[in-house]
Amino acid sequence: MHLPPEDRTRSPYTGWTRAHWEAAADGMLAAVRPYAGPRHALIDLPGPRPSWSGRRSDALEGYARTFQLAALRVAGAGGADPHGLMERYAEGLDAGTRTPTTERDLADGDLTSWGVITDRCQVMVEASTVALCLRLTRPWLWDRLDDGVRERAGRWLAGALHHEPHDNNWWLFPLTVGGFLAEAGIETDAARAAVERGLEKIEQWYLGDGWYTDGRPRAFDHYNGWALHLLPVLHAHLAGDAALTATYGDRLAAHLDGYAATFGADGAPVHQGRSLTYRFGTAAALWAGALTGRTPLTPGTTRRIASGALRHFLDRGALDERGLLTLGWHGPYAPLVQPYSGPASPYWSACGFLGLLLPPDHPVWTATEEPAPAERTDHVRALPQPGWLVQSTAADGVVRLHNHGSDDQPRDETLPDDPLYSALAHSTVTGPTTDLPDNHLGLEIDGEISARGRIEPLGAGPGWAASSHRPRIAGHPLPGTRITSLTLAHGADEVRLHVVAGAAPGTPVVHGGWAVPDEDEVVTEIHDTATGPVGRAVSRTGPRSQARPVQGLTEIRVLHSRDATAFGPRAAAPVLRGTTTADPCLFAGAFRLDGPGAPEPAAPPRVTIGPRQPTGWSVTVTWPDGTAHRATLAPDTVDVTETPAPPA
Structure with a gap:
């Protein structure tokens, strides 16, 4: 040519x-x-x-x-x-x-x-x-x-x-x-x-x-x-x-x-x-x-x-x-x-x-x-009809799409998950792996992680999108179990919250973050910081991914994929784990995907979670610039408001 x-x-x-x-x-x-x-x-x-x-x-x-x-x-x-x-x-x-x-x-x-x-x-x-x-x-x-x-x-x-x-x-x-x-x-x-x-x-x-x-x-x-x-x-x-x-x-x-x-x-x-x-x-x-x-x-x-x-x-x-x-x-x-x-x-x-x-x-x-x-500028835009939240950052030009409404399930049956539809998030610099739970939250039953299946949108608005689903194992829904999920996003940061209802106490929960690709081996790190532990997967030539446990998720691993992704022959993702302790039970993690050129984050988002009330959990997320989201979560119910950052 x-x-x-x-x-x-x-x-x-x-x-x-x-x-x-x-x-x-x-x-x-x-x-x-x-x-x-x-x-x-x-x-x-x-x-x-x-x-x-x-x-x-x-x-x-x-x-x-x-x-x-x-x-x-x-x-x-x-x-x-x-x-x-x-x-x-x-x-x-x-x-x-x-x-x-x-x-x-x-x-x-x-x-x-x-x-x-x-x-x-x-x-x-x-x-x-x-x-x-x-x-x-x-x-x-x-x-x-x-x-x-x-x-x-x-x-x-x-x-x-x-x-x-x-x-x-x-x-x-x-x-x-x-x-x-x-x-x-x-x-x-x-x-x-x-x-x-x-x-x-x-x-x-x-x-x-x-x-x-x-x-x-x-x-x-x-x-x-x-x-x-x-x-x-x-x-x-x-x-x-x-x-x-x-x-x-x-x-x-x-x-x-x-x-x-x-x-x-x-x-x-x-x-x-x-x-x-x-x-x-x-x-x-x-x-x-x-x-x-x-x-x-x-x-x-x-x-x-x-x-x-x-x-x-x-x-x-x-x-x-x-x-x-x-x-x-x-x-x-x-x-x-x-x-x-x-x-x-x-x-x-x-x-x-x-x-x-x-x-x-x-x-x-x-x-x-x-x-x-x-x-042009950092922005987070809700697209309520498909149930998407589009998040982009000008420093690296990366676009992230948080999915709370699109699946490929037929009307009268449920097919196995296709991660190009079922994942919690997609981006312009990453693709799903074939063997890690990247951008997925599931319950682990006898060594198998539950699928998302049909997604029911619960709404999308300024800086947020939410959905619920019935987790499935081997193609069958777990009886009486539902997971309600909420993504909050600002700048390059995300907080993902999930209410698991109907699962027996002691059920393992797995939540993967972004899987970043590289031509060579992806660097994996776990650090203890003043604000808690953080797991990172860092591509030498491309994006970097990190995850922090916030509530219910107590363990961090950073796992390498055995296979290539569409973006490179190597990939790795931080994965958080925890177990249910009550019914319902709240899980939360803070995640971030950066591309080349993005500055190191000044500080992680500050997440405050109140005790469970009859109406659900009250959660406040304050982002590094002072913008805040306040949410109430209960099974199949999400309510969110956004408060702009105070004037400088």
Whole structure:
């Protein structure tokens, strides 16, 4: 990949301009070209394993998702196509939509055909992407096809209108196909009906303030940005529908108001949720806001966050030595890869190049970069709909997301915990381990630590978020047991409080802090200080984590993970332990995650806990600057007020 020189005048934070985005797109497209099969219909990328849909579906994915990158590149250049991208993808469309009939066709089709769209099949997803690409590049591809190719391709795409998607963001795939076919005059009634069905479906999942669930009652993650907001607002924009653009654009703007705060100063999005291998696809919603004029962000802030996200991953090994995107986060990392992901899946990240649709003279490309929210000042922001508390510090640019509302549990069953949803906290510089109880509180029964399962939010406000859950062992809830959890945050400090109700006295309790990564061994320390013992895990090149027992937690260990995380081959986390002494019982610990550049903490937060009353425990946390939180905790009940620091 050959990038132009950095421009630190226009882009003082990232150095990147539109020319860098164009060069990155060109480099990524050139890298996949050697893996195209006959007539460019299937792009069979190398990888560690196929997805559960099989290798042919994966190769169609290679065609469709790289087509999206090519479509944005050519449409953004007003049709200029010096590398002949549209010719190759047009040839692939012709070959892929042919149904074998003769032996000769069968021999050829066995190497090129895409198959047909059926209920809940991966082909429906890729058909959606193909339709969007055809819509974006219509003057330079679709309108130049022979009538027979258009008729056959339209018939193939129309299969998405007549088959059932999965009951989640997949409803937007027939919508996207329908949007294109309605414009092209193909099965217009069915196409319009698919658009209406998709919009009706997501309406059921919209909770307000810019947040959708994704088919499951409390599933919140990056799909809000790169699917549930992106596809409806892009359809409205391309259709020129002012009313739809107003509805979905206003929702997008509300989403971006909080979402922009979840990117760190190093460009990283928060490491939370599924399909994280889509990486800089997280920039799609930012560009969509600028494209439609529905964003609370200035043009300079939009480009700073989006360019920061793309550069973050390209600078940290997202592309392998062949220039191909890998299945992972920085480099390859198998534990975060879902079974539906194949070698070409990471190219969904092409939606992060949406900004190329904005002309070179648009302010989003010409304005001087401005700092991201995480770089401006320390802040703690509540996002009540997903049940999140977003905490960032300007000195190190680290963003922490405290989770008291998002899980991936279906409505009528409980699945094993996925730490990318179930953890108490996520960040831009850490990822979960596979073998430590990092960012988790659980009861230890016969050597097994209880899972969190379904999370029931209890609210979020200034500096706090709370939830409750029924702890589970081996997939079964512990009878009569509930854990009520409250996170208080200020600056880089956190106090986590938990009321355990229904557990027998003497039940062990385990509470892990942040697991910090490193290329080499993480330094672990336990110190006695004037304010009590503290356990620390310190990365030599990155973040540091510490934990202090406050109430009920009497033992500190700092444990090394046996396995890598998405951020490095080594990791360690401080872990606090205690036992229940009564029913209910209160546990509390003070935690902290710092990144490089952060000063040593002047003092820990001061926590005062009164004796248990009929209404619960009264807790006051006074932060080093004098700001205070006062909380009352009881099983399934939390009440919190914040008192600002006194004037200096």
